[in-house]
Amino acid sequence: MRIAICDDEKRFTRDFSAIVDRFYKSMDMVVDEYQNGLDLLKGFSRFKYDIVFLDIEMPGIDGITTARKIREINEEVFIVFLTGHVEYAIKGYEVNALRYLTKPATEDSIHEILKHVLEKKNKEKFLWVKNKDIEKKIKYSDIVYIEAQDKNVVIYTTSESIEVRGRLNDYEDMMQADGFFRVHRSYMVSLSKIMSISGSEITVAGGYRILLAKAKEKEFREAFMSFVHKEAF
Amino acid sequence: MDPSKVMIGLLISILITGFIILLLITVSSVIKCFYDETVCFSKKRVMIFGGVTFAVVLGCLFPAVLTDDKALYVLLIPGVILTVFLIGPIIMSQGRKKRIKQYIESILLYNVAIHYLLLYSLCIATLVYLVLTKLKVTALINLFLVKTGATDMAGAVSLSMLILALLIIPVLLIGVYLWVYLSFVEKDITLPMRKNDTALFVGLHFLNLFICFMSTADGSTTQSSVVYVSVKLLMTALLVILPVLVVKGRQTVYYNELSTRNEQFLEAELVAADTYRKAQDDTRAFRHDMNNNLAAVVSLMSERKYSDAEDYLRSLSTNLASFSPSVVTGDDMLDSLISSKLPVMKEKRIEFLSKGIIDGGLKWKPIDICAVFANLLDNAIEACDRVSVEKRYIHMSIMKTEYQQIITIKNSTEHKVDCSVFDSEGRYSTKSDGNNHGYGMKNVKKALQKNGAMMEMGCDDNEFTINIVIMRFDNGGIK
Numbered sequence: 148m149r150i151a152i153c154d155d156e157k158r159f160t161r162d163f164s165a166i167v168d169r170f171y172k173s174m175d176m177v178v179d180e181y182q183n184g185l186d187l188l189k190g191f192s193r194f195k196y197d198i199v200f201l202d203i204e205m206p207g208i209d210g211i212t213t214a215r216k217i218r219e220i221n222e223e224v225f226i227v228f229l230t231g232h233v234e235y236a237i238k239g240y241e242v243n244a245l246r247y248l249t250k251p252a253t254e255d256s257i258h259e260i261l262k263h264v265l266e267k268k269n270k271e272k273f274l275w276v277k278n279k280d281i282e283k284k285i286k287y288s289d290i291v292y293i294e295a296q297d298k299n300v301v302i303y304t305t306s307e308s309i310e311v312r313g314r315l316n317d318y319e320d321m322m323q324a325d326g327f328f329r330v331h332r333s334y335m336v337s338l339s340k341i342m343s344i345s346g347s348e349i350t351v352a353g354g355y356r357i358l359l360a361k362a363k364e365k366e367f368r369e370a371f372m373s374f375v376h377k378e379a380f
Numbered sequence: 381m382d383p384s385k386v387m388i389g390l391l392i393s394i395l396i397t398g399f400i401i402l403l404l405i406t407v408s409s410v411i412k413c414f415y416d417e418t419v420c421f422s423k424k425r426v427m428i429f430g431g432v433t434f435a436v437v438l439g440c441l442f443p444a445v446l447t448d449d450k451a452l453y454v455l456l457i458p459g460v461i462l463t464v465f466l467i468g469p470i471i472m473s474q475g476r477k478k479r480i481k482q483y484i485e486s487i488l489l490y491n492v493a494i495h496y497l498l499l500y501s502l503c504i505a506t507l508v509y510l511v512l513t514k515l516k517v518t519a520l521i522n523l524f525l526v527k528t529g530a531t532d533m534a535g536a537v538s539l540s541m542l543i544l545a546l547l548i549i550p551v552l553l554i555g556v557y558l559w560v561y562l563s564f565v566e567k568d569i570t571l572p573m574r575k576n577d578t579a580l581f582v583g584l585h586f587l588n589l590f591i592c593f594m595s596t597a598d599g600s601t602t603q604s605s606v607v608y609v610s611v612k613l614l615m616t617a618l619l620v621i622l623p624v625l626v627v628k629g630r631q632t633v634y635y636n637e638l639s640t641r642n643e644q645f646l647e648a649e650l651v652a653a654d655t656y657r658k659a660q661d662d663t664r665a666f667r668h669d670m671n672n673n674l675a676a677v678v679s680l681m682s683e684r685k686y687s688d689a690e691d692y693l694r695s696l697s698t699n700l701a702s703f704s705p706s707v708v709t710g711d712d713m714l715d716s717l718i719s720s721k722l723p724v725m726k727e728k729r730i731e732f733l734s735k736g737i738i739d740g741g742l743k744w745k746p747i748d749i750c751a752v753f754a755n756l757l758d759n760a761i762e763a764c765d766r767v768s769v770e771k772r773y774i775h776m777s778i779m780k781t782e783y784q785q786i787i788t789i790k791n792s793t794e795h796k797v798d799c800s801v802f803d804s805e806g807r808y809s810t811k812s813d814g815n816n817h818g819y820g821m822k823n824v825k826k827a828l829q830k831n832g833a834m835m836e837m838g839c840d841d842n843e844f845t846i847n848i849v850i851m852r853f854d855n856g857g858i859k
Contacts, residue, residue, distance in 0.1 A: 247737055342851055342853050344851075345832065372849055376847055376849075378781045380779055
């Protein structure tokens with residue numbers, strides 16, 4: 148796992164590296180220290196970071212602006228903001244920050260975040276899809292929903308849709324333990340991608356609207372609540 | 381044919397038709413208010429619908445009056461039913477281009493279909509018993525015309541009474557209709573009507589219909605017919621006015637409820653204003669102290685008492701921390717609401733902890749934020765009150781996933797809370813003052829539902845947990 152820490156105070160970045168080293172003495176955990184946003188952005192073009200700890204109040208370009216630029220390059224990296232005052236950090240929702248830490252960050256909070264990110268990385272599952280045109284693996288976390296169409300299923304991800312042969316029932320058996328729910332005879336949705344639920348309709352990421360079968364509504368709501376409860380960080 | 385007979389027939393026909401139309405519109409307006417989301421009436425739609433029904437009913441009634449041919453009524457009823465079923469929903473359903481498609485789709489949804497069905501059966505019930513009443517009236521008129529009305533004193537009095545009733549009731553109904561229309565439909569307000577009121581309303585309608593069918597036997601005297609018709613009309617009028625009366629009664633309760641919510645809101649606002657003023661005072665005092673403090677540090681430094689200077693600076697920075705707001709949740713309204721509850725919690729020695737931030741704040745109306753969190757915190761504080769002092773706590777945590785946010789509020793309880801005390805209506809019934817407090821959880825649920833959020837309650841031996849799931853991007857917006 149590759150970690151970036153960006154803070155204008157050298158003392159802080161050094162302390163941070165020490166904390167990470169103390170917990171994870173493995174070679175897999177690399178920490179790169181940066182003192183300003185521009186250097187960090189340059190670093191992003193060289194390395195693929197998994198998580199970045201970013202100070203908000205920095206001279207030059209501030210943390211929020213840097214984070215916005217990072218999102219243009221990399222959508223997946225986890226961003227954790229460091230700040231003297233949490234009340235200033237609230238604008239960070241635009242860049243989907245994982246957490247806000249008040250400075251100085253405690254060892255426990257850093258440890259908690261790294262553990263969460265590691266767990267997420269290790270838990271990631273993939274789906275092999277193959278049809279006459281392509282063969283590729285898709286991350287479970289990229290799938291928005293799967294629709295049954297005759298003898299095929301169409302897998303909608305955040306960026307594309309792929310039609311493959313198969314039965315939705317088989318996909319349901321395989322994926323329902325991993326945050327997917329069969330909401331309708333012809334639809335299975337990823338619970339993590341649900342943006343709103345209104346009556347008999349579910350809106351998922353990308354604005355797709357999916358029918359919710361009346362008979363499944365109660366079970367679905369319960370599954371959804373417990374999913375959010377389990378997954379939230 | 382006798383021209384005076386035609387004139388009277390026409391007059392009564394118009395009066396009764398107007399009466400029917402008014403009833404139809406009133407009933408639909410009232411029902412619209414029960415279910416404002418599913419059956420959507422706008423001014424235009426009500427007018428079109430009313431106009432179409434008017435034309436159909438007039439067309440059917442007019443020849444019937446002239447010939448008094450009962451066979452026509454047999455044709456009239458299915459004709460009206462058909463019209464209402466076919467034209468009504470197409471005109472009333474939302475959307476312009478896909479009206480029919482949407483209608484069919486919406487009819488397939490169980491909830492909507494039930495509401496439509498209810499609406500139509502009420503309309504048809506009203507129509508049918510008015511037609512039956514009209515039958516009586518027509519027979520009565522004929523009876524008068526056959527007799528020499530002038531010599532029959534009692535008959536003349538009865539006739540004038542009847543005509544008076546026929547005139548007064550529509551006027552009354554116009555008033556009711558206008559009131560319902562202007563104060564609710566036009567302003568798009570939902571009537572605070574409950575399920576049992578609706579049931580009563582519908583039940584009375586069918587009772588009336590039943591009575592209508594029961595007493596259509598002829599052969600009674602003129603006077604008894606007049607009394608019968610008058611009673612019939614009055615009862616119909618009562619049926620129309622009844623929901624309005626119920627609503628009026630409910631409104632008082634509703635506004636009481638509203639005012640408690642506003643109270644909570646104002647309280648939070650007051651605390652926010654107070655905090656702001658206090659912060660300003662503090663800052664002024666701090667600025668004043670700063671010069672003295674700096675002078676002190678400078679003098680310590682010049683005397684080379686560096687460790688003393690360091691201690692001094694440290695004490696300054698802890699002072700500074702007291703300037704930060706006491707609660708930061710990411711939402712200003714929620715912050716000030718919690719701040720307004722902090723003194724009470726402090727007084728009762730309840731430990732309050734808040735962890736996490738609502739990214740971008742809650743995008744709700746402030747009043748909804750108050751309705752949810754003021755009630756939940758009040759409940760939590762009340763529950764803590766029954767626990768021994770050292771065990772009192774309220775812990776709030778805010779966490780999120782990619783598209784959802786979860787707010788958890790935990791509080792200590794004396795013993796296992798029976799979750800079933802929150803009945804289906806969400807009333808929290810362990811409170812003694814049922815009248816005022818029962819609304820608490822109901823308001824919470826209402827406000828959450830309005831904002832597309834969900835709630836779940838969990839009960840442990842010594843802890844009560846509430847989870848609220850909020851959609852982070854609930855407006856079709858892009859992430």
